[in-house]
Amino acid sequence: MENQTKITIIITALIIILIGGYIYNDASLKRQGGTETATSTPEFANKTTGDAQLGFEYVDEKSGAVVNIQPVSEEKELPPVPDLNKAIVFNIEMSAEQKTKTIKTINEIKARLKENPSSVEDWIDLGINRKQIGDFDGTIEAWKYASLISPL
DSSP: OHHHHHHHHHHHHHHHHHHHHHHHHHHHHHHTTSSOOOOSSOOOOSOEESOTTTOEEEEOTTTOOEEEEOOOOOOOOOOOOOOTTOOOOOOSOOOHHHHHHHHHHHHHHHHHHHHOTTOHHHHHHHHHHHHHTTOHHHHHHHHHHHHHHSOO
16 A cells, blocks of 8 residues: 555656646746747748749848749650550450440540540549459550559
């Protein structure tokens, strides 16, 4: 019982000391004028000139320094588009209704891809639909192309 009482007193004393330190620290910050602020980042005025396509100039009010920010464009060429006229081959058994629905879906996706070959979502959807019919080579082809046009 004596040991348990001593441990309880020690833990209570530590908690009181920690709470007191927190209150003292908080009070001293308030006396100094608020919270701490970073001083290494210069403050820029809202004065901007230029066009978003051409870049911006920011002027520091204190020093008068001008910072030019130019956009970096990474124009990348698309790799050659896989053959979208490839025949739809069913390598698994499906009902006639399922086949008709799947063919319709694949043809809709192919039509969208002919209009916009950079649509990663459509390439992934094409791969999913080809996987459902057992066309694993077509799946790999679609997903590889999707990874080429939008690498992670």
